[in-house]
Structures are given as C-alpha cells and as structure tokens.
Amino acid sequence: MTCTAINHSTDFHTMTEPTPKRQQTTKPKKTWIINAFENAASGHQFPGQWKSPEDQSKNYKDLEYWTSLAQLLEKGKFHSVFIGDALTIYDDYRGSETESGHNLAPALTSGLNVPKNEPSAPVTAMAAVTKNLGFGLTFSTISEHPYHFARRLATLDHLTKGRIGWNIVSSYLNSTARQLLNGGPLPEHDERYIKTEEYVQIVYKLLLSSWRDDAVVYDLKREFFADPDLVREINHVGKYFNVPGPAINEPIPQGFPLVIQAGTSSKGKLFAAENAEVVFVGGRNLKILKKSIADIKYLAVEKFGRDPNHIKFLTQITPILGKTHEEAQEKFDDILKYVDLEGAQALFAGWTGIDLSEYEWDEELKYVKSNGMRSLVDNLTKNNPDLKVTRRSLAQDTAIGGSTTKEFIGTPQEVADTLEAWVEETGLDGFNFAYARWPGTFKDIVELLIPELQKRGVAQTEYSVNGGTFRENVYGLKGQTYLPKDHPFYKLRWSNGLSKDEFEQELKIFQKERDEKYERIIKELKEEGKL
Template structure:
C-alpha cells in the first residue's frame, strides 16, 4: 500500500487560494504577520506527522486591465502579503521534524543570491528546506514593478530556468568537497583551500566566475519542488524536480499528467517512481457529513463572480467579465488582446489555468459563465473534498489509487481550523488504514520524502555535475 505524503499549501497573507474567507469566524489568517500564529500552525503539523509546510510567494498581485482592482486590497484577494522566507528559521526552531518549502522565482534574482539564501536556510533548519522553483507569476505586473521593457514569453522563461537551476546547482554541488571544512583549532585551519573550487559559468542568460562562500549544508541542495502542469512545465519537472505539485482539475486529467511526468522522467534516465507527485486539495471534514456540508456552505456564500475574476485575471491576464459569457475562451482567437484588457498578455501567464478550459480531447470547451461557476469557491485550489471522516479518507485514498499520486497539499479554506480538524479527525483514520506511519519520519526533508539519503539522488543531473 502506497504511503500518503502530506503537505500544507499556504501564503503569508490574509488567505490562501485567491478565495474570500478571512472574515469568517473560523478563520484566523489575518494574523499572518504574527510569528506566534505560524508557530502554532507549524507545531500542529509537526506533531500530526505532516511532511512539510509549503509557502507560495511572489511579488505579483491580481490586476484587471492593468490596474489593481479595488476588490483585491478590499477583499484581501492575493494582496497584501509578506516574505515567508523570513519565517522559516523561526518555525524550524519551534519544531522537530517538519520540512519547509518556499517559492523563489528564476526570473528576478541572480542564481548566486538564490543559492546563498537556500544554503543558509538549509543550515538554519538542519536540512529541512525545499525550493519551489517557479518561472514567475503575474508576469505583466512583475515587468512593470521591476522596470522590465517587456514580459518574457512563457516557454522562454523555462529556457532561462534551465540555466538558472544549473548554475545554482554548480554552487551547491561543486563549490566544496565533502571534506573541505576542517575547523581545526590547533592548526588554525578552517578549510582546506585545495578543496574549495571556483565556479566558472557562461550561459545565454547568466554568467558567474568565483567561489561560493557558503559551506555545504546538510542537504547540499534543497529539495527541488516544481509547480506547473503546462507541457513545458511537465518537461521541466521531469528533468529537474524531486517533488511536483500538479494542478487538480479532474481525476482523468490528473492521472494523465502524473503518467506523463513519470514517463518523461524515465526518458531522461531518472527513476520515475522516485518523484513525489502531489496535488492540492481543500478538505472540509466534520463529525458528520451534515456538519461538513454546513461549513462548506458558509464558505461558498462568501464567493462572487468578482472574486473569481480578480484572481483569474491576475493569474492569466484574462478578464473573464469582459468576455461574452455564453462563449468559451476560444473567443480570444478573434482578438487575443481582448481578454487581457488590450494588454496582449493572454496565454503568456498561468498557462495551466488557460489550457484546462480548452480541452483537446474533442469535448466541448466550457463557456465563460461555466468557468466562473466552476472557479467560484475554488480559485486556484485543487480538488474539493467535503464529508465525514470516513468519506474524506475514502476519497483521498481513491484519488491516490486512480491517479498514481503520492499525496496531497492541503489548501485550507478556513485557516487554521481546517488543519486542526484534519489533524484531529482524518490523520488517525489514515494511520489506521496504513496510509500514514504510526511514527512520523525524521531526518532531512529529502530523507523524509524519499526514504533515501540527504543528498540529490545519483540519477539527478545535478548530482553528476563536475567542475
């Protein structure tokens, strides 16, 4: 029986998922600026046996027609937020085994800055950190914020990300020999200079020449996560990621994406089963089905078309409310700039959230009205599971068995009470069924997720880099 991996998807902001929930009494997420709030969440997950706490992050925010929609700040829709990376050392100090994953883009900082940050975090957490590699989000917003002349095209960003990761890996993997650090007080020698090596790199996007001044951390390289279900995203994940976060739309689509990523990984000489592939899920559980449905109804009552539109436009550049509600997204072919308020950004951001509504299996594409209805109360979340303890456990098991997934990232609609309910009610049931171990795993994040050693596996290209 396959063991279930569990993470929690969060943001250091009023709420996760781009939906509206922070005003509800069950939610305490408006305390996101308080370290004590996150310490309580991290300890809950640590003791319940979760594998990691995942922080999405970025500089972007939702816009409609190039302007910050008033509902974004008024409703707290993916705006505002703080940098979650600074929380991680605090949370690691307050926990024993929980891993921490944070998003960092390949489109802004130089790879040296990212390598230094994650090596530092890996030291401060005792090897419990992961890097969620993204090529960017809200790219039109980022281009304006950072003074770029133009937004880089979707697939071009992945080409840059290939090079970005390789250079970061060269710092981590080749800069220091395993036995370079001596810390010999008597000889007054900290490190053997013959075992500290320069990194020389000349690429199309980045250059670097010099020494990486951070000693090898417990994992050397943080656990590599990637979230992207576009064709280019799946190819990138298959070659680079150790844990992949796929979009949860339908069971069939998820199963196809899981199989595709594993097949691509095998083609690149990697063990396809070594990848941990997970999907987001919002779980509303109660002592009874009726109690769970009542909670979910209260959440759904807060959602509107305007909330959906603010989020979707920020993610894809498409203003749904400006389109004909009775036609599909194929109407953008008539005027590609129409859906993005004349900015021409449609199709270069949030590609997965566009492709999902343009089916290629011959089935009819949903209308804009149907898209709004489908996303209402869901936002960027994955699967929605509501019911009693038995019903929730059954559905999670079924999703794993039917898709080949390795586990789930919980996306709470009411944080942290949804997580408390899951830890109290569902975790014991999953343990009883053998899906979770009686005693949570320990060690570095990579050891906990893979059951292997703390360093990159031999079949990952980063482990084979030479000076």
C-alpha cells in the same frame, strides 16, 4: 461590472469528473506524502473569506501564527508546509477600465493574496519549534540574482538542519515583470523556462560544485578554517547570467534543497523530468492528472534515466470536514456566504493572463493561448473538450480556490474514500491540503482526516527518519540526504576525495555529455510532436 453572488451550494459549479468507485486491492498501500498549503499573505485563494469571524488569516503578521501552525502540522505528522507566493498584486482583471491597463482594486478589496510578507522569514521560527516538519518554499527565478539566492537557500537549509525544499517557478504575473524587469513585458512562456533552466543550473553549481563536502576543515595545525584547495570558482557564462563564484556559503546539510516543481505544460514536464523530486500536478480531471504523471515519468525514465520512484506527484485539494456529512455541508454553505467573485476573477486573471471581464457571464470560453499558467488553460479547454467553461463557472470555481469539489465535502470516511480512489486511479503519491478558513481547516484535517488515513495505512503515524532531512522523510529512507545518484545533476556534487583538478575534469565531461543529451532529447521530442 458587479457579479451575482452565490447564495446556495446548489448554484456552485464544480469542474471535475465523477470519481470512480474505489476498487478493492490486495497490493500493499503506499504511505502518502501529506503537505499543508499555506500562503505568505493575509488573504488566500478563497477571496473574501477574511470577512468570516472564524477566519484568522489576518494574523499572518504574528510569529505565533506560524509557530502554532508548524506545531499543529507536526502533531498531524505532515511531511511539510508548502508556502506559496506571488511577488506582486494580481491586477490583470478589469485592467481595461483603468488608464494604466492594470487594476489593483479587485485584489485589494477581496483580500486576494495581498498584503503579504516574504515567505522564508517565518521558517526559522517554525523550525525552532519542530523537529521533523519540512518547508517547501516558492522562489521565482526572476526575483533576485542566483548568486544572492543561493546564499538564501543555504542559510535556510543550515538553520533548519536540512529541512528546506525549493519550489522552482518562473513567475507568470504581468505585474511581476513590471516591477522586476524594468517595466516588462513578461518573457514568453517557453523563454521563461529557458532562463529558469540556466538559473537553476547556476544554483546547482554554487551549492554543489563550489566547495568540496569537507572544505571546512578547522585545521589548527595548518591554521586553516577552510582549505583553499577545496574551494573553486564555477565560472558560469550563459545567455542571461555570468557568475564566477565561488559560493559564499559552505556545503549545506542536504547538499541541495529538495527540488519541487509545478507546471505541466510541455516545457514544464520536461523541466520536471530532469530536475524535480516532487511535482505538483493540477486539476480535477483524473484522466488529465494520470496523463501528466505518466508523461513526466516517461520522460524521466526514458530520456533522463531516472528511477520513477524518485519523483513524487501531489495534487492540491481543500477538504471541508465534519463529524457528519450534514455538518460538513453546513461549513461549506457558510464558506459560500463570503466568497468574492470579483476577487476570484482577479485570481484567475493572475494565473492565466485572461481577463474574464471581456466575456459575458454565461459565454462559453474556447481555447485561449496563455502566457501565464499555460497548463491550467490547456486543461480547462484544449485538453478537456467535453467540459463547458464559462465566465460564471470559472469565477465560482476559483472563488473557492479551485481545489474543492463536492466529493471533498463530508465525513473523514467519505473524503478518505475519494482520496484513495484518486490515488488508485492516477498514481498520485499524496496531497497538498489547502485551507478555506485559517486555522479551522487545518485543525479539522489533523483531528478528523489524518486519524482516518492513518487507520487505513496511507498516512504515516511517525516520521520515517526522526530528526531527518526533508529529503530523507520524503523518500522514507535514512541516509538519503543528498540528491539520489540517478538524478541528472548528482554529478555536480564535489565529493570528498576528489582533488580540484580531478573534479574539474569530471565536470567538463559531465557538462559536455549533459548538453549533448539535452539537445538530442529536445530534437526527439519535437520530432515526436511532444514539444
């Protein structure tokens, strides 16, 4: 089926509620965390934009693409560049038309997140030309064995001097299961989180509990490079993995990379509350955003005893900026000329597992249970009953990445007003800025929007800790290199001064108490109807 093209911005459907007018407040403004959303691929989440002569994203194969971006973002005092990734091709859309049940054509012809490189490869080059920019990397817990992956994380954190964050995902693409899980099927949503929890705990143990902080001694007198009494096996035995350890790497600058998580299903919220330091919350419905943030903070504080200030919440938007409103609108109208609705529907099917080709163009979609990004489907349907969602509206919205609305099209002053209103209404701590055109969108953000945000006191003018770690600059606190002491897994760190026997005794007590507490929390949440 060929979908109708979008010819003018008035045809564009935005699935959002009006932004409330920003209230004047006397409270001191917080400094936002500002990230750039990149993609490991030649295409991006604006399918079809590769056709524009202004878009240079096809140069992703060149190292200069990445180093020039890193320098631009550090010039704009961005906290980090977040590199999204999906391990395989989005091929669920129109799958019924093929004998195999999956269809590669819509993603390939529209340039939707394919082809792509491995996301961590350019990071060391980006780090070499910057001093403060952090790097948030998406790695799935089904992509490789946790023992091997822990070394990958450690290497990156060493070579960047502690500027790595791990965006923990469990993967949602059926095509990923076919490639990596002996043909699939993709495990059920909640079971994926169970496996993810075990995977992450193994990586915690390998990076925090294998080598004492001072295990590498360079002791010429004893002729010890590393002290064998300060290295131990983790001996993990679980449902999915048996990993004896120890890790093959020495302790890393941050102890453990900054923990990032996305996903606000009930399982996702629970995982974020126990683990995450930065949470990406999705959607343009401010009530849902506010509730997601409140739910995770409640769980973090009341169930896990965490400081609510130690979890930062960001959402993704794509601003279209101009020196005048008319100039910004012209840019957006030009973007609409190149959208690819087939690619957009392939993207939506990849996110959710829902094949929109099974619906009529203006047929309203009611709640459909998804084994993909469940929170996305819930927020579009079950949690937002007043919103009419059709195949047309979903395709048009997804065609521009699902993160642009008319309120983010305008002058720096207009866009900044909306951003401030969102922060005041929801409690957000910052934003992931995505791009419609590479590198034009990022240049506009750095040259137009960031100065306006700095003038308002919500964007940093200098890095909090010059030459610091990713965690130090996110918290804005020199010396906050390691997981905060209130983090539920801080006690896995083998600190100086503890013998192997003493540490192992502490670990036994910690693990027993953590497991009992977690089981109690699960029981309480089920009784409360929250899980």
